[in-house]
Amino acid sequence: MPRRAMRSRFRAVSLCSLLCACGLETAPEIELGGRCREADLEVQVEAGHPIPCQELLRLSANYRALFEERFGHQSLVGIPIRYRDRDFLDDAHHTGWRYADAIDLGRLNWAELPHELNHVRTGPGHQGWCVDFEPWSEEVLRVDERAYLGCR
């Protein structure tokens, strides 16, 4: 890879540190401590996680409802929300990740769910998010993603 491309890639990784990314690879296997569901919203909880599944389901449903009010229903059939028993999903400090067959969130990162749902809606990448998703995220979620998304 050309040197210049490497550098910009590293920069992107450091901006990612508190937020998500969006690969479409298959999710790694994890040991589950519980699972619960409500319609097409299935929550899976990694073994050792301190919060009961039903509580995580309630929080997830609330954030999903906020997202749906603005961006519409996204089917989660075949895409369980997995709460990992760790703050960060990887060494790059991602707190959310959309896999082909799951959405992983860090231990207490339910507020990251709308970002991942927007990936379900729009696909990989963040093109156009500065126009609709980011202003909504700031106003409704109080989550400022301007720097991460590269918005002016």
Ligand SMILES: [Zn+2]
């Ligand atoms: Zn993303």
